Amino acid sequence: MLDSLQHLPSAAGSSSELAAHFTDLAPPLTARQAAVEAARCLYCYDAPCMNACPTDIDVAGFIRNIHEQNIDGAAYGILKANIFGGSCSRVCPTEILCEDACVRNNPAEREPVRIGLLQRYAIDHAHFNGHPFQRAPSTGKVVAVVGAGPAGLSCAHRLAMLGHDVVVYEAREKAGGLNEYGIARYKLPGDFAQAEVDFLLAIGGIEIAYGRKLGVNLSLAELHARYDAVFLGIGLGASRALGLTGEDAPGLMAAIDYIAALRQASDLASLPVPRRAIVIGAGNTAIDMAVQIKRLGAAEVTLVYRRGMESMSATGHEIEIAKANQVQIRTWAAPLEVLLDDTAKVAGMRFEQTRIEDGRLVRTGGYLEIAADAVFKAIGQGMSEEGLQEPLARELSREGERIWIDERFRTALPGIYAGGDCVAPGQDLTVQAVQHGKLAALSIHNDIQSTSEAAWPT
Structure with missing residues (x-):
């Protein structure tokens, strides 16, 4: 991967010395700091911070839970809206989203409630007995997801919650997408990205097939014929x-x-x-x-x-x-x-x-x-065209180089959905990719359940 730089000298210093430069960018809050910060929240009835959150986290609600020392309740509320709440608390640009909307963000008070750090505190200190979410009874449906990044895994997790089985196809050797491969090391240090993936998969019903790349050893036409629905979370890899x-x-x-x-x-x-x-x-x-x-x-x-x-x-x-x-x-x-x-x-x-x-x-x-x-x-980054050259894939409508979707994340091909960075709308944020995956899963669920009910004899 770094062949172009092999003529350059190696980093100066030992690996441990260099690793010290890649610890957490923002130190976590202590219990006392979290309590003081949570007490600053006014629990606004119209919660502008929640309106600014792409994943619709009940910000005032989880902060109130922290204030009341119900840490598990705070974490549950966050994860219910955003299963990647841990990584998003570290990488999300809260300064232009929820914290920018905070009513305490004014000249008199000088700074908003530190929502991102409070979210991190809740996730890091939660202690669930098993996975916090249970699967619904099996629907007998199986959905294919292409891409194990935040959009694809968010979609897979929500589908699993709704009782569907999911097979995720991932080109690389690890899941996580940009969280694993594309975020600065000092923002998601250690093995946090993989631990979050493991937590997500613990709900059950999700299988990941690694080393499978669309257009190389994976065919959209085959997926379309084999599964009840297909979600494309292929990102922008070029x-x-x-x-x-x-x-x-x-x-x-x-x-x-x-x-x-x-x-x-x-x-x-x-x-x-x-x-x-x-x-x-x-x-x-x-x-x-x-x-x-x-x-x-x-x-x-x-x-x-x-x-x-x-x-x-x-x-x-x-x-x-x-x-x-x-x-x-x-x-x-x-x-x-x-x-x-x-x-x-x-x-x-x-x-x-x-x-x-x-x-x-x-x-x-x-x-x-x-x-x-x-x-x-x-x-x-742009769309990698390698996976979209087969006849069926060429039928996907495009907006510029990205895949066109309707308001329910449906592409121009029935049964095929898309979300995350590969689709036209959006800001290319992790938090937005998570929301796309979640909403697409709900759309897929409604569509395939409606189809099943329509086919059921009366």
């Missing part, structure tokens, strides 16, 4: 290209590939680390990449974006993390040329300076060169 000469040179690679290798590495000291790095992009993935390579020992890390700081899709909180880790941010510079050394390896990049003119981004003719041993592109 890294977009810069479209520049030299893009395949050693030293230039997709940020998501390095992040995946970092998350899976048992020995951080074995990872290749450049002395100087460039990260191209403006989203949270770009920030994750820049901060992590800095923590691994890169002396200089420069994040470059073609527009201004105000246009960056990364949240203000993420940008502050980058600054705190001494990541340099250069704006108004568009990639122009990959600079190579005498051995055809990356030596830096040339950028053309940009500005807004009449509402459009234009190039100014001014140039900027930044020396680097490695360049990481984090300019977004």
Whole structure:
């Protein structure tokens, strides 16, 4: 996976020393801190924080449970709405969702209730006797889910709760999707992502088939014929290209590939680390990449974006993390040329300076060169077309490169549903993918039950 960087030296320091740089980004609340924070909640009757939560968690309700020391009740309420409540409490951008909507978030009080940390406290301190949710009586129906990421597993769990059996097909060797392979290691440290998957699967009725990839050794037509319904949670697995000469040179690679290798590495000291790095992009993935390579020992890390700081899709909180880790941010510079050394390896990049003119981004003719041993592109992911080339898959309607769905997550093909990053609407957030999977499961349940009832003789 990191072949492009094998000419670079390994990270300096022992694996244990490096691991110390990837502990929890935000320390958890103590019991006393959680009690004090929960007491700040006003339990608003119209709960704007709940309205801002993509998964409709009863925020005021679970905080009241914490205040009343009913931790299991708080966790149950969270998980009922969002089975990935643990990871979402760590990676969800609460600063632009529930906490932004909190009524205490005003100039007089200066900060909202720390909802994300309270959610984490509830999940981390719950002690259930077995799985908190029970399966409904078996319906005899079996549903296929393609992709074991947050959308697919959320869908599978809800279907299992409703009494259906589910077979999840996953291309990689582990389940979890971006939680396992794509989130900064300091946000979901240790084996938290896998522990959450194990917890989810404990409901029963869910089988995962690993190493099965749509378009390679898995056919949509076969799934459509074999199962009562199919849910596609295939995400956006293809890294977009810069479209520049030299893009395949050693030293230039997709940020998501390095992040995946970092998350899976048992020995951080074995990872290749450049002395100087460039990260191209403006989203949270770009920030994750820049901060992590800095923590691994890169002396200089420069994040470059073609527009201004105000246009960056990364949240203000993420940008502050980058600054705190001494990541340099250069704006108004568009990639122009990959600079190579005498051995055809990356030596830096040339950028053309940009500005807004009449509402459009234009190039100014001014140039900027930044020396680097490695360049990481984090300019977004696109749909991998490999799995959508068979005749049946080509019948899926598209909006741009994403799969079209109706308001009930049904695609243009009867019996096939989709959700998460691969569909047109949304913000590409983990929490939203979880909601898509949950709502799609309810839609699938209603549709296949209605079909069964219609076919039942009177």
